[in-house]
Amino acid sequence: MFRMILFTQWKWARAVVALGAVIAFALPVLSVGQFGREQASRWEVQAMLSSIQSWGVLYPVVAGLLALLIAVLTWSPDHRGRHVYALTLPVPRWHYVLGRFGAGALLLAAPVIALWAGALIAAAAASIPPGLQAYPTMLALRFSLAVLVAYALLFAVASATTRTAGYVLGVLAALILVEVLLSVADVNVHILGPALMRVFLWPGPLEIFTGRWMLIDV
Amino acid sequence: MSRVALTALLAVACAGEIAAQAPASALRARIDRLERALGWAEAAAHRIDSLEHGQPEPTDTLIVGALHVLVPRGILPQARVAVTQSWSVLDSAFGTAAVRLSGRPFDLVMMRGSTLPPGRRSDAVLTTGTEADIRQRVLWSAAHAMSVQSDSALRVWMGGALVPEHDPAREPRAVYLALVTAPSPAARRCFQRDLGACRIALGFTPVADAITDWYDAERRRVIVSEISFLEPVQRMRGAARACVEQRQDADCVAVLRRVPATAVPAPLPASARYSLIRHALKLGGRDAYARLLAAAGRPIDQRLAAAAGVPADTLLRRWHADIIAARPQPVTVDPRGAWMALAWGLAFGLVALRSSRWR
Numbered sequence: 001m002f003r004m005i006l007f008t009q010w011k012w013a014r015a016v017v018a019l020g021a022v023i024a025f026a027l028p029v030l031s032v033g034q035f036g037r038e039q040a041s042r043w044e045v046q047a048m049l050s051s052i053q054s055w056g057v058l059y060p061v062v063a064g065l066l067a068l069l070i071a072v073l074t075w076s077p078d079h080r081g082r083h084v085y086a087l088t089l090p091v092p093r094w095h096y097v098l099g100r101f102g103a104g105a106l107l108l109a110a111p112v113i114a115l116w117a118g119a120l121i122a123a124a125a126a127s128i129p130p131g132l133q134a135y136p137t138m139l140a141l142r143f144s145l146a147v148l149v150a151y152a153l154l155f156a157v158a159s160a161t162t163r164t165a166g167y168v169l170g171v172l173a174a175l176i177l178v179e180v181l182l183s184v185a186d187v188n189v190h191i192l193g194p195a196l197m198r199v200f201l202w203p204g205p206l207e208i209f210t211g212r213w214m215l216i217d218v
Numbered sequence: 219m220s221r222v223a224l225t226a227l228l229a230v231a232c233a234g235e236i237a238a239q240a241p242a243s244a245l246r247a248r249i250d251r252l253e254r255a256l257g258w259a260e261a262a263a264h265r266i267d268s269l270e271h272g273q274p275e276p277t278d279t280l281i282v283g284a285l286h287v288l289v290p291r292g293i294l295p296q297a298r299v300a301v302t303q304s305w306s307v308l309d310s311a312f313g314t315a316a317v318r319l320s321g322r323p324f325d326l327v328m329m330r331g332s333t334l335p336p337g338r339r340s341d342a343v344l345t346t347g348t349e350a351d352i353r354q355r356v357l358w359s360a361a362h363a364m365s366v367q368s369d370s371a372l373r374v375w376m377g378g379a380l381v382p383e384h385d386p387a388r389e390p391r392a393v394y395l396a397l398v399t400a401p402s403p404a405a406r407r408c409f410q411r412d413l414g415a416c417r418i419a420l421g422f423t424p425v426a427d428a429i430t431d432w433y434d435a436e437r438r439r440v441i442v443s444e445i446s447f448l449e450p451v452q453r454m455r456g457a458a459r460a461c462v463e464q465r466q467d468a469d470c471v472a473v474l475r476r477v478p479a480t481a482v483p484a485p486l487p488a489s490a491r492y493s494l495i496r497h498a499l500k501l502g503g504r505d506a507y508a509r510l511l512a513a514a515g516r517p518i519d520q521r522l523a524a525a526a527g528v529p530a531d532t533l534l535r536r537w538h539a540d541i542i543a544a545r546p547q548p549v550t551v552d553p554r555g556a557w558m559a560l561a562w563g564l565a566f567g568l569v570a571l572r573s574s575r576w577r
Binding site: 133 | 555569
């Protein structure tokens with residue numbers, strides 16, 4: 001049964017997976033564009049690191065986008081069919097959900113492997129000045145964990161009813177609205193900042209997205 | 219002042235004419251022209267005077283610690299807060315030596331566009347009027363004033379003003395990066411805890427003696443080619459050409475020993491020297507900066523040791539440990555973070571299993 005679920009999800013999401021894999025492969029390769037001189041001056045090395053850092057912003061963005069698209073594509077045919085197909089299957093519901101989750105996660109492995117391959121090739125091709133090191137495997141591992149966490153979160157949201165998704169979005173909108181109103185009223189109370197800190201700092205769920213995403217670093 | 223200059227010019231011109239023994243009519247015409255020019259200059263000076271004194275901007279004087287700041291009344295509340303904060307930062311950075319700022323009032327002027335308002339002193343402190351901007355500008359100006367009051371040996375070694383840092387972790391991180399990436403044998407050995415190399419890389423030895431430790435032969439060649447437009451290099455054209463074109467390192471060294479010390483880029487950025495001074499000041503307490511200034515005339519490393527109150531080697535060792543500890547965290551996935559990510563993934567997965575779709 002898992003093979004059938006995987007096959008159908010591949011049919012729905014193959015374009016996204018292929019495009020994601022190409023982007024994930026290209027990102028590290030493009031990011032080392034400035035690493036052409038081993039005998040670089042201090043300023044040149046700093047420019048290289050700045051360039052790598054700028055490209056590094058894109059890794060978590062790509063991870064988040066891929067997770068979002070795959071999570072949404074995993075559930076959208078079921079939503080469209082009002083879950084009739086799933087409900088007629090002679091399997092426990094958790095079994096079906098696990099199949100869907102596993103198939104999506106497996107599809108996401110393709111961009112992760114593409115990123116790893118791209119990072120390894122980029123690290124081998126670049127002239128890295130003494131004192132700096134390449135971290136292709138660590139970067140790929142971090143990317144895979146970020147994709148997994150974001151996918152699990154968005155899979156849970158996407159699996160819910162429209163009403164539940166509405167509640168989640170409503171809470172987010174309410175937080176932003178309260179923050180804006182407090183700011184307008186000149187009340188020195190901040191809600192959004194601390195809430196985001198809880199989400200993005202240890203032990204928050206999206207902590208893996210923060211930090212330095214640099215293929216080449218000290 | 220301008221009138222005095224013009225009168226002097228007139229006198230010089232007349233004297234020149236008399237000395238040339240020109241015909242009286244030509245001399246008279248020249249004097250007339252100069253008198254007309256003097257009239258125009260006086261009118262212009264009068265216009266500037268009326269601009270200066272015609273619409274004086276009402277100001278108040280804020281005195282916080284040794285800081286005297288002339289503030290336009292419109293921004294007094296935020297200026298009071300900002301100047302108080304600036305003084306607190308300056309006092310903790312320069313300690314008892316910060317009292318030297320009392321002799322120099324800072325004239326805060328509201329910025330209009332990107333220009334100085336007419337008639338204001340060129341050393342006025344321009345500000346946009348926000349609290350953060352006033353705080354930062356006063357801090358820069360005060361740091362600059364402290365630098366100007368220090369002796370030239372310290373000023374030249376520092377290569378700028380010691381501006382107190384808001385983020386104490388930023389500078390050591392940058393110095394770590396510089397130590398690791400600097401294309402300099404001395405810097406690299408310094409990174410590997412060779413304190414002698416640290417002394418060289420930090421510029422405690424004269425450039426002429428340090429040049430072979432600062433850079434390798436290839437880098438010396440690049441530097442000579444980069445400063446080939448300088449007059450001392452032009453004077454040694456043959457040696458410079460042998461250095462750049464024939465890669466004769468002895469010629470490169472000879473050229474670099476003849477150029478002014480400031481023309482040769484130091485292997486480490488100025489932040490490395492600032493971080494060492496800050497470390498010395500932190501170790502030395504409130505009198506540290508005063509001791510640094512009082513030790514003028516001694517070698518820089520000894521002055522820093524006097525400021526820190528510890529031997530120079532101890533200071534360098536502690537500074538080095540501080541820099542190494544500031545290593546930026548590269549892209550790593552520590553086991554704790556990885557397990558936490560997996561746990562969150564699992565938790566969200568379980569949430570999906572409990573979806574209201576299935577109940």
